[in-house]
Amino acid sequence: MALRFLVIEGNTQGARQAHREAYGLMPSESYAAVLQDIEPDAICDLAFPADEGANLPDAAGLESYDGIVLTGSHLNIYDRTPDILRQIDLMRAVYASRTPSFGSCWGLQVAAVAADGDVRQNPAGREIGFARRLMPTEAGASHPLLAGRPAVYDAPAIHLDMVTTVPAGCTILASNAVSPVQAAEITVNGGTFWGVQYHPEFSLGELAVILGRRSKILVDEGFCRTPDDAASYVADLTALHKNRDRFDLAWRHGLDTEVLESERRTREIGNFIAHRVRPEKSARGRA
Structure with a gap:
């Protein structure tokens, strides 16, 4: 059942x-x-x-x-x-x-x-x-x-x-x-x-959408230096969501299979x- x-x-x-x-x-x-x-x-x-x-x-x-x-x-x-x-x-x-x-x-x-x-x-x-x-x-x-x-x-x-x-x-x-x-x-x-x-x-895609709506928090609280930095971070997560084989982005943000593979995440x-x-x-x- x-x-x-x-x-x-x-x-x-x-x-x-x-x-x-x-x-x-x-x-x-x-x-x-x-x-x-x-x-x-x-x-x-x-x-x-x-x-x-x-x-x-x-x-x-x-x-x-x-x-x-x-x-x-x-x-x-x-x-x-x-x-x-x-x-x-x-x-x-x-x-x-x-x-x-x-x-x-x-x-x-x-x-x-x-x-x-x-x-x-x-x-x-x-x-x-x-x-x-x-x-x-x-x-x-x-x-x-x-x-x-x-x-x-x-x-x-x-x-x-x-x-x-x-x-x-x-x-x-x-x-x-x-x-x-x-x-x-x-x-x-x-x-x-x-x-x-x-x-x-949260998939990386959903997380990216959430963070995109909170870019002011990312800047105001010091996680990103500028709105452009926040937008770049969100764009990287979106790209990783679409292609988890982007080793360059995974390396840049310190993400491994515990996050990238849905069954593990x-x-x-x-x-x-x-x-x-x-x-x-x-x-x-x-x-």
Whole structure:
């Protein structure tokens, strides 16, 4: 039987429509496409809890899915506005449903706060483009979420906030010099979440579109010296997306197969499906 996923979009309506206009898909649609690339028969429903009055699944609805995935977001969770509080409440319901869940960036932050952890701005500043020199912890080295990852790897990333207080029931699985919590497992009330602070779902093409819309940040925060430098960086990523054999560009930006090959880049999502979704579907009598 086909696997059924719920993809929970973390963005407000305006932000997801702006992403669609620039990239062709909303972030949740793009994430669903990645799930279906890994699992071609997968059925993906989308949910928009940032929208007031959104039609969200109840407890039985959440339990009916084989896996639940949370996207990134432009929001800052410490603002605690209604569109954010709805997402925290929904994540608490996800834990209670005990349905396997996974999230990227904002998804990890929502899962941490829903488990009584905390998220704040990173005093080290923004991590943008790629999270460099990610290293599994002792627990992460043998954890199935990171199965197949080398001892040091890079991944697409863009975030200013990070988990600053680890909730009870959390195991840190990967860290780097910018953020101590780059991958984690969180267990609450019998429900278990796997998540990463980076974005394994982002192709270089999607990352390039996102950075192209944030060129002012790249310049203002010192990542690029001029708007032309920012445009050149985005153009290089776009070219690499179209032709990953551009060794010159890969060398220039220090990118290897962990980023360039989609199966490797999306490894955590594939591991979530292989080690959580499929086995628990069978254990719950859904095979």
